[in-house]
Amino acid sequence: GNSVTQMEGPVTLSExxxxxxxxxxxxxxxxxxxxxxxxxxxxxxxLLKATKADDKGSxxxxxxxxxxxxxxxxLEKGSVQVSDSAVYFCALAGGxxxxxxxxxxxxxxxxx
Amino acid sequence: EAQVTQNPRYxxxxxxKKLTVTCSQNMNHEYMSWYRQDPGLGLRQIYYSMNVExxxxxxxxxxxxxxxxxxxxxxxxxESPSPNQTSLYFCASSMTGMNTEAFFGQxxxxxxx
Numbered sequence: 222g223n224s225v226t227q228m229e230g231p232v233t234l235s236e237x238x239x240x241x242x243x244x245x246x247x248x249x250x251x252x253x254x255x256x257x258x259x260x261x262x263x264x265x266x267x268l269l270k271a272t273k274a275d276d277k278g279s280x281x282x283x284x285x286x287x288x289x290x291x292x293x294x295x296l297e298k299g300s301v302q303v304s305d306s307a308v309y310f311c312a313l314a315g316g317x318x319x320x321x322x323x324x325x326x327x328x329x330x331x332x333x
Numbered sequence: 334e335a336q337v338t339q340n341p342r343y344x345x346x347x348x349x350k351k352l353t354v355t356c357s358q359n360m361n362h363e364y365m366s367w368y369r370q371d372p373g374l375g376l377r378q379i380y381y382s383m384n385v386e387x388x389x390x391x392x393x394x395x396x397x398x399x400x401x402x403x404x405x406x407x408x409x410x411x412e413s414p415s416p417n418q419t420s421l422y423f424c425a426s427s428m429t430g431m432n433t434e435a436f437f438g439q440x441x442x443x444x445x446x
Contacts, residue, residue, distance in 0.1 A: 253432045264437030314432040323375040
């Protein structure tokens with residue numbers, strides 16, 4: 222069945238460092254791919270998405286490219302801030318099940 | 334303001350005592366669902382509803398019930414809670430299915446003792 226695998230955390234970075242959080246997926250067909258972010262004490266919010274191969278989603282300085290050949294959707298940001306500290310979830314949706322399938326989440330801690 | 338509202342935010346209860354977690358959305362979304370979040374497991378879908386009076390099981394439906402009598406409301410019912418249902422629960426809604434942007438409530442932290 223469909224599944225998402227993302228890198229284990231926590232990831233601890235200094236402010237202005239480069240961020241990569243790896244995400245790979247297994248799916249039949251052509252799913253849509255998402256990154257959701259969960260700030261402390263809050264629900265999840267959509268950060269960015271891509272709906273087809275080679276699409277690049279971007280928002281708030283974060284980017285991810287839908288790579289069908291490597292079944293990946295890695296999240297990147299060139300310069301992180303303390304306010305980016307949160308849990309990041311990679312997810313996919315598609316097919317008959319019509320639901321989001323999440324990875325286990327990656328905690329990012331950015332230190333000043 | 335567009336939002337999904339869950340209540341209560343925190344709940345401690347005893348094994349076997351029926352409880353309901355409410356969920357309401359003000360965006361006229363057709364699709365609503367419930368997830369539970371557990372450490373190391375991410376979020377797993379409990380139940381979903383594609384429209385009024387239409388509900389279906391997700392990946393972990395055992396021990397839960399839902400209803401969708403009105404478009405805006407999608408309560409989660411635990412008829413006889415057990416300690417393994419201690420978790421963080423999220424309600425979500427989207428226009429049509431989860432391949433469109435999903436909006437999540439703030440979560441309900443449930444502890445069953």
